[in-house]
Amino acid sequence: MASGDDEPRNCMVCGDRATGYHFHALTCEGCKGFFRRTVSKSTGLTCPFAGSCKVNKAQRRHCPACRLQKCLDAGMRKETSSSSVHPLPALAHPSPCNASARALGGHQHFHGTASHQVHQ
Amino acid sequence: MASGDDEPRNCMVCGDRATGYHFHALTCEGCKGFFRRTVSKSTGLTCPFAGSCKVNKAQRRHCPACRLQKCLDAGMRKETSSSSVHPLPALAHPSPCNASARALGGHQHFHGTASHQVHQ
DNA sequence: TGGAGTTCAGTACGTTCA
């Protein structure tokens, strides 16, 4: 723990305090959980407005459709082993592969195929 | 070399597959991480029962207090800048699970659900 | 090379809201 530096690390979706990279985007715990739940069901969410709802910490719960859209815009995606064979590199990351990124804890580890969920 | 014998290497805390010595005891990754997190905060964990909960692979998550106690019984400790410098062998504790009085006070929100089984 | 530390996907569960 390199205490001392308080870098912003804001959630790319709602601007809340990010806790790290989740599903290839820097997000908070709330958006992490939201994306995980929502993208699994993937039911047709539609915005009752023009799809231009504000997504911030206070309003992120109001429109799930716009929130999910912003998650996807931020580059979030799930690595499902079945559908996509191309793990398509993280476009949304600023530069995760720099050596300086290590100081930010920016090490990325692809699990290749979904050999991760063995149990639990 | 050629340790021809297949050494079991079971976790001294929960009996899971140990990955090596962590904090001076042979433990699994789970107990390693648990001890590292828990001993840092060191807030008063208390067992809601008599302090005699079973700590094994399946049930180790049920009672953090007893798990931490068993970690300490196994000889786990963090090398802080404390006073004692004596090595203290790790194989020293014969009594694994006595209902020892723990000098820990405080509250703990225990997930009192018996239906908390590990589905795997 | 092994142990310590970090990251993050996933789980559990209390809280909030419609």
Add this chain to the structure above:
DNA sequence: TGAACGTACTGAACTCCA
């Protein structure tokens, strides 16, 4: 009251370092 939300926790995989 049920579903969605969000926090805390778990553990596997990883990197760093002596």
